[in-house]
Amino acid sequence: MPDSLTANPPAGPQAVPTPAGTPPGRLRRAPEHFLSPAQIAQVQAGRRDFLAASFASAVSVPALLAAASAHAAAPAAAPTAAPAAAPAMPAGGGDPAILDKQPHATGLGQPVAATGYGQPSKWEANLQRRESPGLTRVPQASVSFAPLQGLFGIITPNGLHFERHHQGWWDIDPSQHRLMVMGLVRQPKVFTMDDLMRLPSVSRMHFIECGANTGMEWGNVAVPTVQYTHGMLSCCEYTGVPLSVLLDLCGIDRKRARFVLAEGADGSGMTRTIALERALDDVIVAWGMNGEMLRPENGYPLRLVVPGVQGVSWVKYLRRIEVGDQPFDTKDEVLHYVDLMPDGMQRQYSSIQECKSVITTPSGGQQLLGQGFYNVSGLAWSGRGRIRRVDVSFDGGRNWQTARLEGRPMTKCLTRFNIDWVWKGGPAILQSRAIDDTGYVQPKINQLRAVRGTRSIYHNNAIQSWKVAESGEVSNVQVY
Ligand SMILES: Nc1nc2c(c(=O)[nH]1)N[C@H]1C(S)=C(S)[C@@H](COP(=O)(O)O)O[C@H]1N2
Ligand SMILES: [Mo]
Numbered sequence: 001m002p003d004s005l006t007a008n009p010p011a012g013p014q015a016v017p018t019p020a021g022t023p024p025g026r027l028r029r030a031p032e033h034f035l036s037p038a039q040i041a042q043v044q045a046g047r048r049d050f051l052a053a054s055f056a057s058a059v060s061v062p063a064l065l066a067a068a069s070a071h072a073a074a075p076a077a078a079p080t081a082a083p084a085a086a087p088a089m090p091a092g093g094g095d096p097a098i099l100d101k102q103p104h105a106t107g108l109g110q111p112v113a114a115t116g117y118g119q120p121s122k123w124e125a126n127l128q129r130r131e132s133p134g135l136t137r138v139p140q141a142s143v144s145f146a147p148l149q150g151l152f153g154i155i156t157p158n159g160l161h162f163e164r165h166h167q168g169w170w171d172i173d174p175s176q177h178r179l180m181v182m183g184l185v186r187q188p189k190v191f192t193m194d195d196l197m198r199l200p201s202v203s204r205m206h207f208i209e210c211g212a213n214t215g216m217e218w219g220n221v222a223v224p225t226v227q228y229t230h231g232m233l234s235c236c237e238y239t240g241v242p243l244s245v246l247l248d249l250c251g252i253d254r255k256r257a258r259f260v261l262a263e264g265a266d267g268s269g270m271t272r273t274i275a276l277e278r279a280l281d282d283v284i285v286a287w288g289m290n291g292e293m294l295r296p297e298n299g300y301p302l303r304l305v306v307p308g309v310q311g312v313s314w315v316k317y318l319r320r321i322e323v324g325d326q327p328f329d330t331k332d333e334v335l336h337y338v339d340l341m342p343d344g345m346q347r348q349y350s351s352i353q354e355c356k357s358v359i360t361t362p363s364g365g366q367q368l369l370g371q372g373f374y375n376v377s378g379l380a381w382s383g384r385g386r387i388r389r390v391d392v393s394f395d396g397g398r399n400w401q402t403a404r405l406e407g408r409p410m411t412k413c414l415t416r417f418n419i420d421w422v423w424k425g426g427p428a429i430l431q432s433r434a435i436d437d438t439g440y441v442q443p444k445i446n447q448l449r450a451v452r453g454t455r456s457i458y459h460n461n462a463i464q465s466w467k468v469a470e471s472g473e474v475s476n477v478q479v480y
Contacts, residue, residue, distance in 0.1 A: 022422050025372035027362060120159075129160050132228060140168035143210070145231025148360045148379065153406070154205070154414040156234035158290050163297045164210050164232065164311060166268035172317060174301040177265070179246075179285070183323035186251030193301050197287060199241040199249075204284065204307070205413045207235040207381045209353045211310030211337060211458040217445075219454045221476050226363040229464065229476060233379075235414040238305045239288025243321070244280045252323055261328045262304050265317035271330040272313040273349070274306060276323075282307045282412075285318065307412035308383030309351045310458070312337055342453035353383035355442050356461035357390055357417070357434035368472035371425045378403075380415045382436035387415040389435045394421060396429035396465065396479045397444070403432070428468040429479055446480045 120127070129144040136142040146162040156162075163169070174193045182188035210232035216222040223229055243260075260279045264270040274283065284305040287293055294300040299316025306313045312332060327333070327349065339347040357380035362368060380387045387409040391400040403417040417432070434442045445462035452459075467477040 022373045025374050025423055026369040027374070028367040028369055127160065129162060129231070130227060132223070141166050143212075143232060145227045146234050148226045148231050148233065148358070149363050149366065151360070152416075154235050154379070154416050155290065156236060158236070158292065158295050158298075161234040161236065161289075161295065161298055162210070162232050165266075165297075166270060167266055169297045170266055170317065171296040172265065172301060177301050177317075177319070179302060179319060179321070181246055181250045181321045181323075183261075183321075184253040184257045184325065185247070185323055186253070189246075189250050191246070193287065196241055196285065196302070199245055201239055201241055201288075202284060203237055203239040203288065204282070204305075205235065205237045205410055206305060206307045207233060207353075207412065207414045208305075208311050208314055209233045209356075209381070209383075211312060211351075211353070214356075214460040214462070214464075215457040217462075217478070218449075218452075218456050218460055221478055224476055225365040226358060226360050226464075229364070230358045230360075232311070233381075233414075235381075236290045237288075238284055238286040239291075240284040240286030240302075240305065243283040243285055243304070246285060246321070247280065247323065256325050257323045258325050259323075259327055261320075261322040261324060261330070262313070262315040262318060263320040263322070264299075264315045265319040270312070270315050270332060271328065272315055273327045273330070273333060274309075274313060278306070278309070308353060308385075310337070310353055313351060337458060339452065339458055340455045342451075342455075350459060353381070354459065354461045355382035355384065355387075355434050355436040355440050356380070357387075357432040357442060358464045359392070359430050359432050359466060362430065362468065362474045363466050364474055364476040366474045368423055368468060368474065370472075371423050374421045374423055375418055376403075376421045376430065377416065377418045378432050380405075380417055380432070380434035381413065382434065382438075382440070383412060384436055384438050384440065385411050386413075386437045387434055388437045388439075390415070390417040391433045391435075392417075392419045393431045393433070394428050397431055397433075397463070400433065423468065423472075425470060427470055429477065430466045430468065431463050431479070433463055444480070445478055 127147050127150045129146055131139060131142055131144045142165065144163040146156055146160050151157075151160070177193055179191045179196065180188070181191070213232035214229055217229060247260075258276050259273050260276060262272050262274060286303055286305045287301055289295065289298060294303060299314075299318070302318045303316045304314050304318050322328075333348065339350055341347055357378060359376060359378035361377045362374065368374070376392060378390070378392075380390045387405065390403040390405065392403050393400050401419060403419040406416040406418065409415040442461060442463055448460065448462045465477050465479040467475050469475070
């Protein structure tokens with residue numbers, strides 16, 4: 001590793017005072033890939049088997065990290081790589097970034113509306129949602145993970161929202177899209193987008209988490225960065241009409257109705273049963289996402305928002321709601337999305353995303369470049385309600401301190417937490433533990449395994465551990 005990465009930052013006049021009264025530490029952002037260029041070439045050449053095998057049997061983390069740091073240390077592939085540390089001050093004193101006239105201070109800048117739809121800075125081009133090559137056989141039935149390590153606050157920008165498609169995504173003409181509501185209703189109806197968008201709407205902030213998020217970590221440590229351990233998670237402000245309004249418009253048969261079925265228009269035939277109680281509570285038939293129409297990848301022009309429930313029930317390209325008197329037991333509820341328990345039985349309809357949290361900075365693949373103050377930051381959420389408290393440990397769970405929650409926690413929504421930390425250069429294990437307003441405490445991985453076994457895929461909400469080595473390298477570990 002180049003010396004510049006391990007050297008302590010010069011404590012010059014620029015040292016910013018921090019709440020903990022120590023100079024700030026520095027951090028190298030997570031490598032955006034955990035595959036070496038050679039491995040990526042192999043994947044591109046169609047050799048995915050070695051990766052599929054590694055994912056199934058837990059990739060060796062040292063190997064991945066070695067690959068990651070090899071990649072990160074390679075000459076910057078693009079001019080957009082994370083900015084290098086500021087050049088050392090010239091002997092004569094004076095910072096050229098201050099003293100020299102910069103082009104942007106002397107030339108004429110860009111005109112308004114140079115791009116009709118604004119784009120992120122070119123310096124941020126490494127912040128991307130990313131697929132796990134080899135995780136699935138075709139990219140139309142795959143996942144791209146949100147780069148949690150690079151996001152602030154709680155809102156996921158629309159272009160970085162994670163994606164999960166079973167049969168590829170579509171950009172459906174909204175003028176040709178229809179939503180049918182039928183079954184146990186007095187008057188079945190078909191709605192156009194115009195019909196729907198004239199109805200009384202609501203806007204609510206909620207997280208969406210795929211039930212399989214963190215699913216690769218059931219047996220052992222499997223992936224190196226928070227993007228891949230927790231990136232099937234996003235949080236938006238959704239706008240739409242409450243499903244209860246549509247059901248009332250159609251005159252739902254309140255005596256017999258117990259469940260509704262939601263069906264998507266894509267070829268995956270995505271269909272999910274939702275209990276009527278929930279359907280009438282906070283479920284939204286949504287077209288808006290962070291102030292604009294849904295993105296095609298996320299179900300444009302219409303998707304179901306089912307707060308607190310695993311992502312699969314948030315049916316995209318929503319085209320049909322059927323009201324019935326029993327669960328529909330569709331393929332995505334019988335064959336898939338069941339939890340294999342230690343006794344060999346399958347647990348079905350376990351839809352709620354239980355209370356969970358993760359530290360996003362510092363996190364796996366990042367590197368602390370010097371001792372000093374760090375703002376440790378992360379996300380907490382619960383499918384049952386609001387986050388009440390987040391505790392953080394720096395010694396693998398022996399001692400806990402309460403983190404600061406940003407803003408007022410909202411129900412079934414991400415909550416950002418922060419806590420001060422001074423790294424003195426020794427090894428540390430960082431963990432966060434969330435508690436929701438039902439009093440539920442996020443479990444340790446061994447507590448979860450004791451009940452659920454190790455052969456599950458879905459609903460792994462265990463405490464995440466990040467190990468900080470004396471070198472400052474941060475890696476994914478499991479602590480019992
Ligand atoms: N029509 C349709 N809806 C769907 C899916 C799909 O493949 N087709 N995937 C589901 C799954 S498993 C998840 S986790 C979420 C992902 O939503 P996103 O792609 O907007 O992140 O959509 C759900 N709704
Ligand atoms: Mo999912």
